[in-house]
Amino acid sequence: MTAVAGDPVLGEELAEPDPFRLRLLDGLAASISERGYRASTVADVVRHARTSKRTFYDQFASKEQCFLELLQDDIEKLGESILAAVDPEADWRQQIRQAVEAYVGYIESRPAITLSWIRELPSLGAVARPVQRRGLQLLSSQLIDLSASPGFRRADLPPLTAPLAVILLGGLRELTALAVEDGRAVREIVEPAVDASVALLGPRH
Numbered sequence: 066m067t068a069v070a071g072d073p074v075l076g077e078e079l080a081e082p083d084p085f086r087l088r089l090l091d092g093l094a095a096s097i098s099e100r101g102y103r104a105s106t107v108a109d110v111v112r113h114a115r116t117s118k119r120t121f122y123d124q125f126a127s128k129e130q131c132f133l134e135l136l137q138d139d140i141e142k143l144g145e146s147i148l149a150a151v152d153p154e155a156d157w158r159q160q161i162r163q164a165v166e167a168y169v170g171y172i173e174s175r176p177a178i179t180l181s182w183i184r185e186l187p188s189l190g191a192v193a194r195p196v197q198r199r200g201l202q203l204l205s206s207q208l209i210d211l212s213a214s215p216g217f218r219r220a221d222l223p224p225l226t227a228p229l230a231v232i233l234l235g236g237l238r239e240l241t242a243l244a245v246e247d248g249r250a251v252r253e254i255v256e257p258a259v260d261a262s263v264a265l266l267g268p269r270h
Contacts (some may be wrong), residue, residue, distance in 0.1 A: 086124045089116040090135045093128070098177040102132060102185045129189060133196050136182050139175065140200035144172045144207055153214035160216050161262045162207075168237070168258075169251050176245045182241045204228040211268055225266055233265050 092114030096105040099113075107128055111121050125131040150167035151160050172179045182200075186193050205227060211217070212225040225233075240254045 071161050083124065085114075085116060088116060089121055089124055089131060090138065092116075093135050094139075094175070094178055097181050098175070101177065102181040109205050129192070132181075132185075133189075133193065135178070136186055137196050137199065139182065140177055140203060143171050144203050147207060147237070149213075151211060153211070153216060153218050157212075157214075157217045157220050157266065158263060159170060160211060160214065161266060162259050163253055164211060165258045165262065169255055172237070172241055172245075172251050175179075176251060180242055182244045183238050201231065201234065204234055208233065222267065229265050233262060236261060249267060 087121075089110060092110040092112070093098065093105065093192040096109040099105075100109070105128070107118055107121055110128065110131065111118055114121075125134075141199060147164050147167045150170075151163045153160070155163065184199060208230045209225050209227065212222065217224070237254075237258055244251050244254055
C-alpha cells in the first residue's frame with residue numbers, strides 16, 4: 066500500500082499530531098535502529114510504541130506510509146538543528162564548520178534513520194519522490210540562504226547556486242552512508258565535509 070493525497074506526508078501538516086501517531090513514529094524509529102527498515106514489521110513498531118496493530122492501522126495505511134512520515138519529520142528536524150547552530154554574522158568559514166558540526170551531531174544521534182533515508186527511501190520508487198524532493202529542497206534552500214548571510218557578504222562571496230547545493234548535499238550524503246555502513250564514527254566526515262564546502266562556497270571566478 067502507498068501513501069495517498071491528504072496524508073501528512075504529501076498534504077498539510079497536522080496542527081496537533083495525535084500522541085498515538087507520534088508514539089508509532091518513535092516506535093518505527095526504534096525498530097529501524099534495532100533491525101533496519103526492511104526487517105522491521107508492524108508488530109515491531111507497535112511493540113516499541115506499546116500499543117496495538119489496530120491503533121497502528123487507525124493512524125497509518127501501511128509501514129511504508131509511517132516510514133515516509135518519519136523521514137519527512139527527521140529531515141525537517143535536521144534542518145532546524147543546522148539553522149539553530151549557525152551564526153549568520155560569523156566568518157563564512159566558521160559558519161560552514163558550524164553547519165557541518167550540527168549536521169554530524171544530529172546524524173550521530175540517529176545513524177540508522179539517516180542510513181535508511183539515504184539507502185532505503187529511494188527504493189520505494191515514485192511514492193517516495195515527494196519526501197525526497199522536499200528534503201532536498203529544504204536543505205538546498207538552507208545552504209543557499211547560509212551563503213547569502215552577512216558573514217559571506219562581508220567576504221564578497223556570491224550565494225551558492227542550486228546545482229552546486231545539490232552536488233554538495235549529494236556528496237555529503239554518500240560520505241555519511243559509507244561511514245555508517247562501515248561502522249566508522251560519523252565524526253570522521255567533518256574535515257572532508259568542511260574542506261569540500263569551503264571549496265564550493267568560497268571564491269568562484
